[in-house]
Amino acid sequence: MTLPDADPAAAGRTYTVKELFYTLQGEGLRAGRPAVFCRFTGCNLWTGRAEDRASADCTFCDTDFLGTDGPGGGRFAGPQALAEAIAACWPSMAGIPASEHGLPYVVFTGGEPTLQVDEALCRAVHQKGFEIAIETNGTRPVSPGVDWICVSPKAGTTLVQTTGDELKVVYPQSGQDLVALAALPFSHHLLQPLDDPQRADHTAAALRYCLSHPRWRLSLQTHKMLGIP
Numbered sequence: 001m002t003l004p005d006a007d008p009a010a011a012g013r014t015y016t017v018k019e020l021f022y023t024l025q026g027e028g029l030r031a032g033r034p035a036v037f038c039r040f041t042g043c044n045l046w047t048g049r050a051e052d053r054a055s056a057d058c059t060f061c062d063t064d065f066l067g068t069d070g071p072g073g074g075r076f077a078g079p080q081a082l083a084e085a086i087a088a089c090w091p092s093m094a095g096i097p098a099s100e101h102g103l104p105y106v107v108f109t110g111g112e113p114t115l116q117v118d119e120a121l122c123r124a125v126h127q128k129g130f131e132i133a134i135e136t137n138g139t140r141p142v143s144p145g146v147d148w149i150c151v152s153p154k155a156g157t158t159l160v161q162t163t164g165d166e167l168k169v170v171y172p173q174s175g176q177d178l179v180a181l182a183a184l185p186f187s188h189h190l191l192q193p194l195d196d197p198q199r200a201d202h203t204a205a206a207l208r209y210c211l212s213h214p215r216w217r218l219s220l221q222t223h224k225m226l227g228i229p
């Protein structure tokens with residue numbers, strides 16, 4: 001049943017989503033965990049158009065976040081509507097012993113999810129029984145209600161979200177200060193090799209850096225190895 005959005009602050013709020021899909025978290029500390037990915041449309045560091053990439057604040061993005069034309073994408077009329085679509089992506093637990101259910105998990109990403117994720121959405125998604133994670137570039141504060149914050153800072157931008165659960169740094173980026181980043185109060189610090197034509201070299205360099213600076217651990221994009229979304 002679709003409930004009306006009772007929260008007056010949420011009235012008229014729409015969410016624009018590129019795609020919604022069920023897969024494994026491929027990256028970071030929680031790699032391997034089944035999750036619904038909710039990819040919001042739009043980013044504040046790049047228009048998403050190829051002709052603007054070179055002049056963008058973030059130039060290495062591996063993601064198409066334009067429009068609403070991906071699987072499960074669309075415009076959602078309010079928190080309740082989007083929470084229902086997210087819950088519908090989680091597999092049925094009919095016939096599965098309760099000990100094997102696990103906690104339903106959604107990852108808000110994008111594009112830049114902090115442009116859209118708000119408390120009303122988190123409340124609606126929590127009411128569906130989900131734990132909530134976010135992948136953000138850290139240039140905007142994360143809304144209250146998010147349970148797991150992954151910040152991936154972009155060199156040359158101002159970091160606003162300076163605390164969280166994991167700091168996942170794409171490596172290398174010219175002008176990045178890993179000493180300063182290592183000092184930020186995150187629970188976990190990870191280096192993720194830049195996926196570009198030199199990815200193998202960046203992976204070897206990131207591996208060497210982690211071995212010599214053991215504050216850092218390596219994050220590989222395992223979904224790309226597995227051939228899953």
Ligand SMILES: C[S@@+](CC[C@H](N)C(=O)[O-])C[C@H]1O[C@@H](n2cnc3c(N)ncnc32)[C@H](O)[C@@H]1O
Pocket residue numbers: 043060061062063109110111112113135136137138151152168170192193194195196
């Ligand atoms: C597509 S971004 C979306 C979330 C948010 N805008 C951000 O940048 O964190 C998701 C993750 O992919 C990482 N990423 C994007 N392009 C990448 C690339 N070419 N190589 C490695 N990681 C990349 C980002 O740094 C971020 O951790």
Ligand SMILES: Nc1nc2[nH]cc(C(=O)O)c2c(=O)[nH]1
Pocket residue numbers: 023024025026027037063109110135223228229
């Ligand atoms: N499987 C999978 N894991 C991911 N972790 C972060 C992703 C992202 O694009 O934010 C991502 C993604 O696109 N796919």
Ligand code: SF4
Pocket residue numbers: 043044045046058059060061062063065110111112137154
């Ligand atoms: S900030 Fe995130 S979504 Fe935006 S362009 Fe960079 S990697 Fe892509």
Ligand SMILES: [Mg+2]
Pocket residue numbers: 062063
């Ligand atoms: Mg991705």
